[in-house]
Amino acid sequence: MSGLSEIARAAGVSISxxxxxxxxRAGVNEETRQRVLSVLAEMPYTPRGLGAxxxxxxxxxxxxxxxxxVFPAFAEALETRAARLGYSSLLCNTRSGAPMGEEEYVRMLLARGVEGMVFVSPEITNVEVPLGQAPRPSYYAKLLADGVHMVFLNGATPALDVPDVTVDEQLAGYMATRHLIELGHERIGFVSGPARSLPSRLKRAGWAAALEEDHLPAGSEYVAHAPFSAEGGGQAVAQLLDTVTPTAVICSSDHMALGVMREAHQRGISVPEQLSVVGFDDIPLAAYSSxxxxxxAQPIEEMAAAAIDELVLRLDPDRRRQGTDNYTRVFRPRLVARESSAPPK
Amino acid sequence: MSGLSEIARAAGVSISxxxxxxxxRAGVNEETRQRVLSVLAEMPYTPRGLGAxxxxxxxxxxxxxxxxxVFPAFAEALETRAARLGYSSLLCNTRSGAPMGEEEYVRMLLARGVEGMVFVSPEITNVEVPLGQAPRPSYYAKLLADGVHMVFLNGATPALDVPDVTVDEQLAGYMATRHLIELGHERIGFVSGPARSLPSRLKRAGWAAALEEDHLPAGSEYVAHAPFSAEGGGQAVAQLLDTVTPTAVICSSDHMALGVMREAHQRGISVPEQLSVVGFDDIPLAAYSSxxxxxxAQPIEEMAAAAIDELVLRLDPDRRRQGTDNYTRVFRPRLVARESSAPPK
DNA sequence: AAGGGTCTTGCAAGGTTTTGCGAGAATGTT
DNA sequence: AACATTCTCGCAAAACCTTGCAAGACCCTT
Structure with missing residues (x-):
């Protein structure tokens, strides 16, 4: 949140x-212009007095x-809640195009005068850092230091004092696996998102914990990584089917699970008779697959409400939270047993 | 494009x-506030700082x-294309909450300094006006007069000189029905969106034209209206199955078609053996249902590219289109025959 | 009817940004 | 080398927005 004067000072030029x-406007040397722009990249400009x-x-x-x-679903839930509290929402798809990263979108939003933001599954969860350790604080720390209000949804990090609302990914992995074990499965694969994704690593930990309780195999040969997409799900399950032939798989997302079911269908493997599939998210369409x-299920509505409420609490000067301490809310996932899981043949 | 002082003068109050x-802020009488807001509706406020x-x-x-x-898919395609041309996108869900209508979102975006906008399936298509007649120009005309750059995607109206990119809905209805006729179906229902939706009415016209060519029934008893949603699709097809027992249905959207398939599944009606289903949109998940x-298919990428290119053409002063004449591009839908349609038993 | 309280609104001070203007630097011309 | 022209960039004034404060209006109580 720097005004014109701070930026001028940092760039060593005048406010004008x-x-x-x-x-x-014309009348600025290209070299000077670049210097100012690079400073602007460091400290996003947020007009203060005028127009601000x-x-x-x-x-x-x-x-x-x-x-x-799941992301449109979260977006809609967040928007609905925000609208009810008198806020309108600007939605940004941070992976829409190569040139614009999350960071640039944040800067753009700040310049457009947003009061705060909710990051859904932010970039910060994509880090090659062992579980438990804190990743580099990156530019979020700077935003925080500048007093930008933000809330993380499904993507916290202990390194940052940002309120966060998440679903318990590890418990989700545990519950999904437990459900399959209780149905009688013994070879349970994990169709995982990329290895760098923190949620996938947490789910894996839950998956492994459930399996180890019953002395079932939980080695890495039962885990296949692929991008978060239906195609990725298909690829990953193909790999598992070609090697360890699981009778059931859990997936990092419903989206991947749909790809899994399609791949099974194409191979003539019937679901759930020959392969049980458990997804994650409970996207609106999950009930409509066959x-x-x-x-x-992630409790999408409740999580969105919690995130928005927490953000608004910090925005609103009247009811601003006294100690803006690190606020974390963890939601329990909920098992929704439908047709794609059954005892093995 | 008025500053605070102009608005104050127009509303007969002080700048403060x-x-x-x-x-x-508190401390403004509700009546005064409304007066100011109504002036603000007339002359959108653009602070010098941002508006400049x-x-x-x-x-x-x-x-x-x-x-x-289909809307996230369009949004992503539009964003990607815009990003490639150096523009970043702000996405607004106009039905996110009751209090915010499309109109208010437009005003908000203008105040945030957007250069132009793309309306996907805008409100203007929801009108109780006979086919061929022009609806009331509403507030779009004012925006146009103010020199706001915009493009309509799947929602044109001849009353407005706005460039538009659409898919040929009527042809889509015709092609879907033709496909089913050629498979040998004779009782073909139409699971339609609300009657006020122009696209649904156009699809119905195409549906009726195809049926009448072969002297097959095309009466309103073969049409069921419901909201645009999976639930709506289920309700509408239930109504048809209870009355005219079609052997095939076409739907206003894939989303509705998924609801149709679920309803059929729940009734023990097998698709496509007992009921053929044709959707519309080709959403990414259409290939993943079973x-x-x-x-x-709507050619989503191409349509998005056309819409963005047209908008940018008008934005960019260098390559600005000479005669900003009414530019319309109509795309042909493409039949994607998969598993949910087959000859009747 | 007077007094006190609350609400509403304009004034003016204070902070922020834009812009006209001029000085100095850089480049071109004779 | 001297001069003219153009370009850059800061100064300071003007323009603009926010906010504390006080005056006026309205209402209720006494």
């Missing part, structure tokens, strides 16, 4: 020059993609 | 009062909802 750069409506009633929502239906998908 | 209204930023590189995307996966959905 910064103003000219921002307004794309402090209470704009607008918040930003950042989702990583739109093709997995067989209807057994899945671990 | 307008400022307070804009910032939602002529080339913000930001465009707005307005979609009616997010639960039907049976995989036969559908009429």
């Amino acid at each position: 020059t910064v103003s000219r750069v921002l307004n794309r 409506l402090q209470r704009t009633g607008v918040i930003g929502l950042l989702v990583p993609e739109l093709s997995n239906p 067989p209807a998908l057994t899945t671990l | 009062t307008v400022s307070r209204v804009l910032n939602r 930023l002529q080339r913000t590189g930001v465009i707005g995307l307005l979609v009616p909802e997010l639960s039907n996966p 049976p995989a959905l036969t559908t009429l």
Whole structure:
């Protein structure tokens, strides 16, 4: 949240020059312009006095993609809740195009005068860092230091004092696996998202814990990594079917689970008779696949409400939380047993 | 494009009062507030600071909802194309909450300094106006007069000189029905969206035309209206199955078609053996249902590219289209025959 | 009817951004 | 080398927005 004067000082130019750069006016040397722009990249410009409506009633929502239906579902739930509290939402798809990363979108939103933002499955969860350790704080720390209000949804990190709302991924992995074990399965694969994804690693931990309780195999040969997509799910399950021939798999997302079921269908493997499939998310369409998908539901509405409420609490000067301490809410996933899981033949 | 002082003068209040209204501060009489707001509706407020930023590189995307996966798909395609041309996108879900209508979102986007916008299936298509007649121009005309750049995607109206990109809905209805006729079906129902929806009415016209060519029944008893949702599809097909017992149905959207297939499944009616189903949109998940959905594909990528290119053409002063004449591009839908359609038993 | 309280609104001070203007630097011309 | 032209960029004034404060209006109580 830097005004014109801070940026001018950092760039070693006058306020006027910064103003000219921002307004794309002529009369600024290209070299100077670049210097100002690079400073601007470091400290996002948020007009303060003029035009900078402090209470704009607008918040930003950042989702990583739109093709997995869980993100539109979260977006809609967040928007609905925000609208009820008098805020309108600007939605940004951070992986929409190569040139724009999450960071650039944040800067753009700040310049557009959003009061705060909700990050859904933020970039910060994609890190090659052992479980338990804290990843590099990256630019979120800077935003935080600048007093930008934000909330993480399904993507916390202990390194940052940001309120976060998440579903218990590890418990989800455990519950899904437990469900399959109780049905009598003994070879249970994990169709996982990329290895760098923290949620996938947490789910795997839960999966392994459940299996080890019953002395069932939980080695890495039972885990196949692939991108978060239906195609990825198909690829990953193909790999498992070609090697360890599981009788059941759990998946990192419903979206991947749909790919799994399609691959099974194409191979003539019937679900659930020959292969049980458990998804994760409970996207609205999960009930509409056939067989209807057994899945671990994230309480999307409740989580969205919690995230928005927490953000608004910090936005609203009247009811601003006293100690803005690290606020974490963990939601329990809920098993929704439908048709895609059954005892093995 | 008015500053605070113009608005204050127009509303007959002081600048301070307008400022307070804009910032939602307490201490303004409700009556006064409404007066200011109504003036604000007439002359949108654009603070010098932001409004002066002529080339913000930001465009707005307005979609009616997010639960039907076709809209996220369009949004992502639009964003990707825009990003490639150096524009970042702000996405708004106009039906996210009761209080915010499309119109308010437009105003908000304008105040946030967007350069132009793409309306996907805009409100204007929801009108109780006979086919061929022009609906009331509504507030779009005012935007147009103010020089706001916009493009309609799947929602044109001849009354407005706005470039538009659409799929040929009537042809889609015709092609879907033709496909089923050629398979040998004779009782073909139409699971339609609400009667006020122009696209649904166009599809119905195509459906009726195909049926009448072969002297097959095309009466209103073969048409069931329901909201655009999976639940709606289920309700509508239930109504048809209880009355005219069609051997095949076409649907206003894939989303509805999924509901149709679920309802059939629950009634023990097998698809496609006992009921053929043809959807519309070719959402990414259509290939992942089972049976995989036969559908009429909208060329989403191409349409999105056409819409963005047209908008950017008008935005960019260098390559601005000379005669900004009414530009319309109509895309042909494409039949994607998958598993949900087959000859009747 | 007077007094006190609350609500509403404009004024003016204070902070922020834009812009006209001029000085200095860089480049071109004679 | 001297001068003219153009370009850059800061200064300072103007324009603009926010906010504390006080005056006026309205209502209720005494």
